[in-house]
Amino acid sequence: xxxxxxxxxxxxxxxxxxxxxxxxxxxxxxxxxxxxxxxxxxxxxxxxxxxxxxxxxxxxxxxxxxxxxxxxxxxxxxxxxxxxxxxxxxxxxxxxxxxxxxxxxxxxxxxxxxxxxxxxxxxxxxxxxxxxxxxxxxxxxxxxxxxxxxxxxxxxxxxxxxxx
Numbered sequence: 001x002x003x004x005x006x007x008x009x010x011x012x013x014x015x016x017x018x019x020x021x022x023x024x025x026x027x028x029x030x031x032x033x034x035x036x037x038x039x040x041x042x043x044x045x046x047x048x049x050x051x052x053x054x055x056x057x058x059x060x061x062x063x064x065x066x067x068x069x070x071x072x073x074x075x076x077x078x079x080x081x082x083x084x085x086x087x088x089x090x091x092x093x094x095x096x097x098x099x100x101x102x103x104x105x106x107x108x109x110x111x112x113x114x115x116x117x118x119x120x121x122x123x124x125x126x127x128x129x130x131x132x133x134x135x136x137x138x139x140x141x142x143x144x145x146x147x148x149x150x151x152x153x154x155x156x157x158x159x160x161x162x163x164x
Contacts (some may be wrong), residue, residue, distance in 0.1 A: 004050025022116025
């Protein structure tokens, strides 16, 4: 299993490589959340160890937040992602990376896990309740994983193999 900081660094570096721009902190947190959800949808296992809290603009990792500054996202002891981890994460960047941070925030507000973590909080309050992995699994069940590199849904791969 990956570490959340390694996945965050991969997103930061890959986004910059693809777009030529640095990723803002809000977008980094949302892409991290979507990478975790995507992994649950595809493998039924979390991509990384790490928690998200239900903040007013969507899921946020305090651990990642401590390493993000005006200069960007960096930390020592960086490790490369596994091939599977890099594949899932890159696919999420290709799918969602072109969306504005505020749009990603809105998408995250549709997630069952985020809504559950916000129960009892005022709309403008940052919460500290963790998103539960079982709730994230429910979020993963509602999506149809898409492979941006092959431009097809995962369930279509099976159809393509049968046709051969």
